[in-house]
Amino acid sequence: MAGIYVHIPFCRKKCSYCDFHFSTTFSGYRGRMINMITKEITTRRNEFSGESIETIYFGGGTPSLLTIQELELILQAIYSSYEVTNDAELTLEANPEDISPDSLKVWRKVGVNRLSIGIQSFREQDLEWMNRSHNAEQSKQAVEWAQKAGFTNITIDLIYGLPNLSIADWENHLQMVFDLSIDHISAYCLTIEEGTALNNWVKKGKIHPAGEEIQSIQFDRMIELMGQNGYEQYEISNFARDQKYSKHNSAYWTGRSYLGFGPSAHSFDGISRRWNISNNAQYMQGLETETNYCETEKLSHQDRWNELIMTGLRTKFGVYLQSLYSLFPPDEEFLETLNFWKEKGMLTIQNERILLTPQGKILADRIASELFKTN
Numbered sequence: 001m002a003g004i005y006v007h008i009p010f011c012r013k014k015c016s017y018c019d020f021h022f023s024t025t026f027s028g029y030r031g032r033m034i035n036m037i038t039k040e041i042t043t044r045r046n047e048f049s050g051e052s053i054e055t056i057y058f059g060g061g062t063p064s065l066l067t068i069q070e071l072e073l074i075l076q077a078i079y080s081s082y083e084v085t086n087d088a089e090l091t092l093e094a095n096p097e098d099i100s101p102d103s104l105k106v107w108r109k110v111g112v113n114r115l116s117i118g119i120q121s122f123r124e125q126d127l128e129w130m131n132r133s134h135n136a137e138q139s140k141q142a143v144e145w146a147q148k149a150g151f152t153n154i155t156i157d158l159i160y161g162l163p164n165l166s167i168a169d170w171e172n173h174l175q176m177v178f179d180l181s182i183d184h185i186s187a188y189c190l191t192i193e194e195g196t197a198l199n200n201w202v203k204k205g206k207i208h209p210a211g212e213e214i215q216s217i218q219f220d221r222m223i224e225l226m227g228q229n230g231y232e233q234y235e236i237s238n239f240a241r242d243q244k245y246s247k248h249n250s251a252y253w254t255g256r257s258y259l260g261f262g263p264s265a266h267s268f269d270g271i272s273r274r275w276n277i278s279n280n281a282q283y284m285q286g287l288e289t290e291t292n293y294c295e296t297e298k299l300s301h302q303d304r305w306n307e308l309i310m311t312g313l314r315t316k317f318g319v320y321l322q323s324l325y326s327l328f329p330p331d332e333e334f335l336e337t338l339n340f341w342k343e344k345g346m347l348t349i350q351n352e353r354i355l356l357t358p359q360g361k362i363l364a365d366r367i368a369s370e371l372f373k374t375n
């Protein structure tokens, strides 16, 4: 099985903390970009021949800016080039300002069955300095409309560790998740990235970032409250009720293959990683002139081993010993390290998988680094 990721590199405006690849001045070439993304999809049709596609994920950027015609063009290219299973998970990332009863109807009609809503915060003052295009009321209404339209698989993104976000404020955000009965959340701690407006404000002293201590209290509080309200932490930053895990992201975390289309999109075939150029003009030109628009890197066995450990340990699925041992047979040092953490109650081996215990999750990075292969 494999997944498809489509990167839509358009945004209405630039959020102050974001360093993803996108452009806000795309009106002159949006049609050309959509044509080039569909060209990439069809020209790479033989890369995963024989493998069925079980997940399709529209990310960005802002995929909810796509018109129905643009969405259909891309989907037609996918369905005509790949074998997509009937029950494939089809996720669309949508910003609250693009969500309306009409847009929801259209997305359902084209087959979107999972909606990922970029809420980030339910507080007006956060959304303002983040330069988001929506307000707090739209955050709430977007979820209610999506539920009313019949979406039964909804996830939202939230950010904690924000400047001036108290522990009580964060608890209020989480309470909103419970009140709105949202089945899945992805919650990330704010990071201040180079080249962003936020970084600039912090350097100039206009914004004072939250300290690590409060960020870690908010993380712990989230785990506690999510657990009390019936959510399972199936990955360090992801929580789901009723096993509504993201199939697409779970496939990344368990080392499965995926194809990524669009500028800056990454692909992985189990051996090599490939990434498209993060430049809209050069991406389109590369496809038009049939010249190179990507780079590839063959991962060494050591890279793959370390990736399996790093991503797998963060999830409830764990690290499959068979996948590791297909790269290197177990050596004494590895088995001793496993045993050491097992005796400390930080990990267990179940059904041929390494799993962290709740206490072990707090030390996930340290345990992972001790299980890595180094030269």
Ligand code: SF4
Pocket: 010, 011, 012, 013, 014, 015, 018, 019, 020, 022, 060, 061, 062, 095, 118
């Ligand atoms: S909408 Fe999303 S991708 Fe676009 S700037 Fe904001 S956070 Fe970044």
